[in-house]
Amino acid sequence: MTQRTPIRLTSRQFELIAKALADPRRMALLETIAGEAECPCQRLRDQFPVSKATISHHIKELVRAGLVDAHKEGQYLHCEVRREVLGAYTAELLRRTGRPSR
Amino acid sequence: MTQRTPIRLTSRQFELIAKALADPRRMALLETIAGEAECPCQRLRDQFPVSKATISHHIKELVRAGLVDAHKEGQYLHCEVRREVLGAYTAELLRRTGRPSR
DNA sequence: CAGGTTGTTAGACGGTTGTAAAACTATTGT
DNA sequence: ACAATAGTTTTACAACCGTCTAACAACCTG
Numbered sequence: 717m718t719q720r721t722p723i724r725l726t727s728r729q730f731e732l733i734a735k736a737l738a739d740p741r742r743m744a745l746l747e748t749i750a751g752e753a754e755c756p757c758q759r760l761r762d763q764f765p766v767s768k769a770t771i772s773h774h775i776k777e778l779v780r781a782g783l784v785d786a787h788k789e790g791q792y793l794h795c796e797v798r799r800e801v802l803g804a805y806t807a808e809l810l811r812r813t814g815r816p817s818r
Numbered sequence: 819m820t821q822r823t824p825i826r827l828t829s830r831q832f833e834l835i836a837k838a839l840a841d842p843r844r845m846a847l848l849e850t851i852a853g854e855a856e857c858p859c860q861r862l863r864d865q866f867p868v869s870k871a872t873i874s875h876h877i878k879e880l881v882r883a884g885l886v887d888a889h890k891e892g893q894y895l896h897c898e899v900r901r902e903v904l905g906a907y908t909a910e911l912l913r914r915t916g917r918p919s920r
Numbered sequence: 921c922a923g924g925t926t927g928t929t930a931g932a933c934g935g936t937t938g939t940a941a942a943a944c945t946a947t948t949g950t
Numbered sequence: 951a952c953a954a955t956a957g958t959t960t961t962a963c964a965a966c967c968g969t970c971t972a973a974c975a976a977c978c979t980g
Binding site: 877894 | 956960
Binding site: 756757758761768769771772773775776788790791792793 | 925926927928929
């Protein structure tokens with residue numbers, strides 16, 4: 717019961733996701749967010765040698781791509797991976813590079 | 819009988835692939851290569867408004883990432899998508915962002 | 921309210937990268 | 951051999967992007 721309706725990505729979102737995943741640090745952040753069920757943003761700062769401004773920027777990109785859902789709760793920011801979007805991205809990637817006999 | 823042994827990606831290759839997929843033009847090239855069974859490089863030049871130098875560069879990146887196999891036959895360069903690598907990438911991507919209860 | 925913590929925004933800097941022009945190699949055809 | 955075609959490499963340039971510092975806004979606690 718993880719994913720329900722298969723998500724349809726626009727080309728724009730497909731591009732944003734690909735770019736968001738391209739930076740190793742941002743990918744690592746995404747992995748950390750995925751590792752904890754609800755990840756307070758500050759925990760990220762402990763694990764990566766980057767400024768809070770940089771983390772904020774990366775999270776913004778991840779949200780813009782639709783890969784992460786972030787909502788502020790009090791002074792904390794909770795981030796959550798949207799696995800359906802990741803799934804839609806990989807599916808679309810494989811579809812686009814599928815056999816010519818499609 | 820498409821894929822046989824599941825490929826194991828190094829972190830380095832994982833990064834190269836992500837970067838290779840990040841540029842929309844390069845992604846489009848990959849799709850075109852995937853569309854034709856064996857794609858002579860020149861056909862790419864007809865379909866994209868970029869110089870041959872640029873195409874050559876993109877192909878080099880795709881090969882470096884392991885996404886494409888290119889071999890020269892006479893004066894033509896034949897490119898082929900390595901779907902097992904694409905599959906390994908998507909699998910690894912999903913694995914890395916999988917449930918914390920992994 | 922004062923001070924501390926969390927995250928955002930703006931601006932700047934440096935490195936990376938997509939692109940093209942030009943010169944070059946290699947192959948094919950006349 | 952000459953010319954044409956296919957692709958590579960080098961160099962240069964503009965745009966993008968990851969990063970930081972600094973200033974800011976919002977929230978919590980004494």
